[in-house]
Amino acid sequence: MSADRRDWLEEVGELERRREMVAQMGGPEGVVRQHSQGKLTVRERLELLADPGSFREFMGLMGHGAYEAHELVKLTPKAAVDGFCRIDGRKVVVTGGDFTVRGGSGGSSHGGLGMELSASRRAYEWHVPYIRLLDAAGGSVRTFEELGRTYLPDGNSFTAPEVHLLRIVPVVSAVLGSVAGLPAVDACISHFNVMVKGTSQLFPGGPPVVKAALGYDVTKEELGGFEMHTTQSGVIDNLADSEEEALGMVRRFLSYLPSNVWEVAPRQETEDPPSRREEHLVSLIPRDRRRAYDGHKIINAVVDTGSFFEIAPRYGRARVTGLARMNGYPVGVMANNPMFGASTDVAAGEKVMRLVQLCDTFHLPIISFADEPGFMVGLESEKKGIERAGARMLITTVDSQMPWATIVVGQLYGVAGQCHHRPSGMFQRYAWPSANWGSMHIEGGVFAAYRREIEAAPDPEAKRAEIEGRLKALASPFRTAEATGQDIVDPRDTRPLLCEFVEEAQPILRAQLGPTAVPYRP
């Protein structure tokens, strides 16, 4: 018997043929339908997301083969495209739902003997960021017929690694279609998420499920569109006008973070000198305390020019939160926004907690520009549970460890004011001359504290005004500085001082590398 000396080119041809079939996704009709809905296909999305030519697919031959006489005639790929790619040269894992295949719906059999590692497990083991491009409907009752039975909803078996990912690598979700069930919840098992105006919605169950359960009609857009989720519920951080813009935001968000918690965040070159003194900061805070200003203006004047990336700009607008750079070093940054009342309400507090945890997890210093009138008061605030929310914000603040700098630019009152301070770790506080503070506002507090004296006076109103005037004379920040050593600075020196702080924070951040004791909770 002579040895078979043929090479393997025939099989390589088979490999190529299978790859071509998989590249067709759910077939031409599905692709046309995807485009007609104003959406890109998963492979087009990957081209926009990845550095050119860097996408390396894994599990790319997986799917359902149809055979005639042992000859493959059709290969329908699994309803997701998974792989490694690079973003700004750094490796990430991406999993993209393919709506053209069964509406992106499940049918996966992860966990069986011999199965290759899932995308999330690879991100976990490789210590690289994990990106979900969500365009999938979640579970389908059709599966029951295919299986001939129902099944226990044990999705946590394969979601658990995704939960653990939050502690070690950046996780980002882009919602790029109507997503329901687990994919809708996956959107929030993230450090950042984004949706596209008009083409993406999310809900645990869509309009037909709402109709069956609650008996009313509602559109997908009303139920889970961008108005609901980027302004009312806060489920989604950012809104993009197009998929291209959404994927650009994913890239930008990642640019501020290290690939994992054992690395320091990448520094970028900047043209903006750390010594830059911004003249208009000295007039930015109105002397008339009733006059509001836009908190974004302080942030944009202080951080490296053009480096501020805002997170959740449409939700909880009493606080501006985001990422930026100081002399090239990534930082978290936040500011009260008097344009929207500045008082921390439940929504603004959620943003604060998420930013603080993000910075703590990925070892970025945080900078807080405080003009805090206090926690939001009133019936609406009580209904939302402001005290419990406040307790969580306070705990998150105290539990954090990363270097923290607060600049008190205006008011600092009450327990919400207290949350701009951390009594441990590398903490630096500066005050502008426009600052004023106290455990509570003088105006509101005078009657409560001096009630008997005021009521007993022949002219109670004059007495109240007299006491108020007396207390206000004590409110100069310089009086506090005399007693406590609080540093008051020229607002124009803010950037140089903070650039120095961020530079000095670097060795501390390096010493804190690794997972934090308190896990990230989105």
Add this chain to the structure above:
Amino acid sequence: MPEDPGKVVHSLLSGTVCDILVSPGSVISVGDEVIVVEAMKMEIPVEATAAGTVAEVLVTIGQRIAEGDRLLVLQ
């Protein structure tokens, strides 16, 4: 027909108009304070989101406005 967003200034918040800083014919640039709205006991300046010459002021002092309401039309 949809309005040219470059020709209309909208309110970014709800409140009561307490001051109007421009009138028809005023030339404004992006970022200029054009109207002051009172909300939550604060006076909040609304800045022009577009540049141009004011053709029409659509609100009056004391008027309640909602977020997204049209405030000014530019030429």
